[in-house]
Amino acid sequence: MAETPPNVENESCDDLLESLRRGRPAAGQDPVKRSQIIDGARRVFIDKGFEAASMNDITREAGVSKGTIYVYFANKEELFEALIEEERGTIFKNMYDVLDKSDNLRETLVKFGKVLALKITSAKVIQAQRTVIGASDRIPDMGARFYERGPKRGHDKVAAFLNAAIERDLLRIDDVDLAAYQFTELCLAGLFRQCIFAYRTKAPTQDEIDRIVRSGVSMFLKAYGTERLVAEEGHQTIAVEAKP
Amino acid sequence: MAETPPNVENESCDDLLESLRRGRPAAGQDPVKRSQIIDGARRVFIDKGFEAASMNDITREAGVSKGTIYVYFANKEELFEALIEEERGTIFKNMYDVLDKSDNLRETLVKFGKVLALKITSAKVIQAQRTVIGASDRIPDMGARFYERGPKRGHDKVAAFLNAAIERDLLRIDDVDLAAYQFTELCLAGLFRQCIFAYRTKAPTQDEIDRIVRSGVSMFLKAYGTERLVAEEGHQTIAVEAKP
């Protein structure tokens, strides 16, 4: 019945060893085959969207038989959901690492903003998001789950980061939750909607993102930065300006 | 075939009278029937998305025969495009009126921001946008056209408004285009993505929007407002605060 094994990523290694040790894995339990199927599905779904993708295409792309797919996934929708689950993981993986270094505040925000904008607007990710959005009506909760475990989690990390800065008296923010949203939006100013509606057919350039993010961070810090932040940045700036 | 008569909205009334006066309207020209079809199509497309919607569903929902639909619209795509065209018109109609009144700057921005957020995040409009986004892969340019004639046009109006404020020495902005995007995004902070991914299943409340927009406008003006704006607002604030 194509049960999705919980914690696929962590278990897959063990399962692999297991399967080598004990011989053939149980039906729908071989993580290698599961990956193989999802990889094929990824190429097809991302390329064609949910409806236009055919199980035959996926069969071909994955190099497994139709029947096997149906052992691992109950139907097209479940396969798609599993894929999205994986994609979500891949997209948002490591995206927030940069927030863990307690560097200079402005530069940390800029670095993070650039990574965020770059990822979210990359062709691959936009495609995936479009597919999820388009399928949201047909597959209840799928969009919600995607958001919850992707963007929402990122949002929480940003909020935590802001709280840390507040602790250090670098920021003064009434509504941290809102501020976190504002920061994210400023980093994507105009880009997300342009990309998702295919008004932009190409991902934005590094320069463009840099310009947008720097402007957004400036605005953000002008609004929420404390005197201490200004003072610290003043030193740095002086130092930097004093260099030559 | 199935040409969209220009100014459908304005003409439909006359045409209706006309059809009562002169008898049956020409094939594919009856605005009443056209509306009937589009209304049926709206329910089905919005509910299921482009691919999953079947012409049979639409036939049933619209209460007309299959053949009739194909007299009015050459095929499924054209019907969908016509629907989206209408939706776009409805969504963005009058949205920018508030920008024409050269009121107090802050309040104008707040008023506009609230209208914008309210519209864009309304259940109906979110549904429509989801449908467009989902169909963007299959119908090249349709998403782009939607964006261009909807959000893009709004963006241009915002930019023009900002330019006017710059003229009046109320704002000082390097990159007006970017600033316009920033303003829009701040008004929607977090809302658009939450809605479009169906993480939020209900439209935000008036209060929530008010809070978000006011915060966004504050940040925007703190970043781009001139001394003159501060001075003018100071007077007002004093006046207001002096009231009681």
Add this chain to the structure above:
Amino acid sequence: MAETPPNVENESCDDLLESLRRGRPAAGQDPVKRSQIIDGARRVFIDKGFEAASMNDITREAGVSKGTIYVYFANKEELFEALIEEERGTIFKNMYDVLDKSDNLRETLVKFGKVLALKITSAKVIQAQRTVIGASDRIPDMGARFYERGPKRGHDKVAAFLNAAIERDLLRIDDVDLAAYQFTELCLAGLFRQCIFAYRTKAPTQDEIDRIVRSGVSMFLKAYGTERLVAEEGHQTIAVEAKP
């Protein structure tokens, strides 16, 4: 009920006068409109074949409304039959005139054979025949009726002509009916099947037909010619050869 008026050609003149005298003709009785419809139908049916021709095409080509066609002809098949009836008339009209001149036998046969081959293999006529043949299964008796009133009638005329020549002691034939078929076939040697199967995409040239017909007539006369014919032709030949 779309009754085909008998003797359309002869009556049409009277009907026309009638309609001018008495005003509008009865439903389905106006021969002008009938011709108009058939003319449109001819262009469409010959061009596309029975199945591929649409009543809309015919409507457009004929310049009359759908309803009107259905007043004159009960359905597509009847319209087609009526057209074929007319075509048959046109194709075989005057084809046999040359047999009425009691000229030199050989030359009469050659002349007739050439007219016959020319007509039967002309692109237009081949198309019509193909359409009739293709529709024969769907419309019982139509092919038979076409043959009966077309080729069969011609065959009878040829047989009559041969009988006349027998009377004049120019031919000696056991089975005149068979001889008439043989003559016809010899004139079309290879052409009919090549054309009807679209192996030949162009009608044969005059020269080709001339060669085939002369050879066929020679064979025919060698088989059925009497001594008297030989004698008479000898004189002529001598006369001709003696000329220079």
Add this chain to the structure above:
Amino acid sequence: MAETPPNVENESCDDLLESLRRGRPAAGQDPVKRSQIIDGARRVFIDKGFEAASMNDITREAGVSKGTIYVYFANKEELFEALIEEERGTIFKNMYDVLDKSDNLRETLVKFGKVLALKITSAKVIQAQRTVIGASDRIPDMGARFYERGPKRGHDKVAAFLNAAIERDLLRIDDVDLAAYQFTELCLAGLFRQCIFAYRTKAPTQDEIDRIVRSGVSMFLKAYGTERLVAEEGHQTIAVEAKP
């Protein structure tokens, strides 16, 4: 897709065994199922013609599902072509064997002529030819291909046979190609057109064919036979007449 395996007839037996030996045959490769489909298609196409035949009819008649047909044949046209290919093979198979025996010339021609007339005018073959002719407009080259690989090939064999007789000084022919056509036509005198137009609803009797063919061969030999042929036949005739 749906490639016609070469030598279907010869291989089908092996394939059948193969499929019994090795289990299920590959998709679109099972010759039994292929035959089953073509047999159903034959009944429907021959009965209704190309256009009027529906894939549903064929599905029902063949006793296979719609999808299966489309595994074996890419579309309606390809199925039809495959059928015609088979029919052509069946019709013309062995038809020319009699020409290989260098018997008495006249009797060989008579025997062959009778086989030819019998085959070409048999109900089954006439039906098939009608179907091909009717479809010739919609499927370019199909009629041509049928003619080329059927009647044309036969024509070439006849021409070759005549050339052999010329070598043996039994015939004297200027234009062998034309003579071959003449011979064929004489054997079918009147029959082909009568049958193809459904004027004759039944195939001609053996007697009728015998009469027609003998008459045609006589005419043919009277036209093209040499003195040597006459002499040889004289002996035979004397021998025969001397019998009693």
Add this chain to the structure above:
DNA sequence: GATGAATGAGGGTTCATTCAT
């Protein structure tokens, strides 16, 4: 357990025919 040939409901679209105007 894995396979992929077979299924058949349902897809978008066409068009002969009807009937209100």
Add this chain to the structure above:
DNA sequence: TATGAATGAACCCTCATTCAT
């Protein structure tokens, strides 16, 4: 009477799913 907008059955074809092998 003549019209042509509307109908809806039927068209060819696709593809998610099943199940015999």
